[in-house]
Amino acid sequence: MRVRLKDCAWERFGDDLILVHDPREALTLADPDGIVRALLESLSAAPATVDELTARLRGRGLDLASEDVRQGLQGLDSLGLVEKADEQWLGDSGLDERHFSNLTFFGTYSSLERSRADFVRKLRDAHVLVLGVGGGGSSLVQCLAGFGVGRLTLVDRDDVERRNFARQFLYRHADLGRSKVERAAEWVRDYDPDIEVRAVDRWISGPEDLADLMDGVDVVAGGLDGEHDIHLVVNAAIMRAGVPLVCGGMGRTQVMYCSVDPGVSPCLLCDESDQPSPTEQTSAGIARRLSSGLELNNALIAPIAMQVGSLIAYETLRYLTGFEQPMAAGQRVILDLRTGLTTQATPFPRDxxxxxxxxxxxR
Ligand SMILES: [Zn+2]
Known part of the structure; x- marks a missing residue:
């Protein structure tokens, strides 16, 4: 395997090297005998195998065995500084250009074990079931398409209405009256013909409405309007299928998202276990009954809707690729634009x- 040094810069400081790869975090590496610096310089010239690198270092007068060099590379790998040179790209110039930003993003997480191309291929092999293509779902679909998720199944039962235009940018005036999922699927096909997309124009009211949609799905993402306990219907379906769920919602200036990792995190039904019952004669019980009966006029503007879609998309990316651990598994994360995006995370109780x-x- 040829090893590539990721883009980085370093400077000697006493016996140490100060090295920056990720501008968020500078590294200090002990290098009293200059070997680390020689290794970095030799590798920065061009990607190399262990043997080629050993020869380059010997050429600089350093008497190192290939095992020493291998260990040096493992050290650099543990710091996220090297990757597989031959899989920096997908190897098809059209795809490499299409996924340039995705491949570059994953360059922060690639290693000798897992290349940038591995992350993008994982997304191309993935199947996401998107519930709802309205406020949050509209930008969620666009983010998932941008990642290049290979298969999307879109579920919704609404038609495009004039009042959607303030925040749902999948839809145009020419689409008025059309099925939202049909138009959303058409948008995806126009955007990237390599994505296989299925439109399911269906009202979801019980678990039977989701049963035939869960096969081969890697993540369920989004949120449905409609029946009061619809989130629990979705929760039961994903728990039975063992498929992670990422969902979210919005209220005035707040955006909320959470995820459920079946068999690992508490679920949405666990979260109900410490809620006051709406029939309970306490102030909390009465408040719950009043809020569940409240007809909320939709006051959601574009920045709020797009924020929730993007947060759901990013958490979905965590589940699909494992580039980092899910941040909202078994907890409700709320960001408030009114207070400059302050974030509050409340774990679900485990029942x-x-x-x-x-x-x-x-699992
Ligand atoms: Zn549970």
């Missing part, structure tokens, strides 16, 4: 007797 968690397959 040991939760009937939905009992459905999750062993």
């Amino acid at each position: 040991p007797h939760c009937p939905a968690c009992a459905l999750a397959p062993e």
Whole structure:
């Protein structure tokens, strides 16, 4: 395997090297005998195998065995500074250009074990079931298409209305009255013909409406309007199928997202376990009954809707590629634009007797 040094810069400071690859974090590497610097300089000239690199270092007068060089590279790998040279790109000039930003993004997370191309191929092999293509779902679909997720199934039962235009940018005036999922699927096909997209124009009211859609799905993402307990219907379906769910919502200036990792995190039904019952004669019980009966006029403007779509998309990316751990598994994360995007995370209570968690397959 040929090893490539990622873009970085370094400077000697006493016995140390100060090295910057990711501008968010400078590294200090002990290098009293100058070997690390020689290794970096030799590798920065061009990608190399262990043997080629050993020869280059010997050429500089350093008497190193290839095992020493291998260990040196492992050290650089543990710091995220090297990657597989031959899989920096996908190897098709059209695809490399299309995925230039994605490949570059994953360059922060690539290693000798996992190349940039591995991350993008993982996305191309993935299947995401998107629930709802309205406020948040509209930008979620666009983000997932941008990642190049290979298969998308879009579910919704609304038609395009004039009042959607303030925040749902998949739709145009010419689409008025058309099925939203049909138009959203058409947008995806126009955007990237390599993405396989299926439109399911269906009202979801019970678990049977989702049963035939879960096969081969890697993540369920989005949120549905409609029946009061629809989130629990979705929760039961994903728990039974063992498929992670990333969902979210909006209220006035707040955006909220959360995720459920079946068999790992508490679920949305666990989260209900410490809520006051709407029939409870306490101030919290009465407040819950009043808010569930409240007809909320949709006051959601574009920045809020796009924010929730992008947060759901980013958490979905964590599940699909594992580039980092899910941030909202088993907790409700709320960001408020009114207070400059302050963030508050509230973990779900874990209900040991939760009937939905009992459905999750062993993982
Ligand atoms: Zn549960």
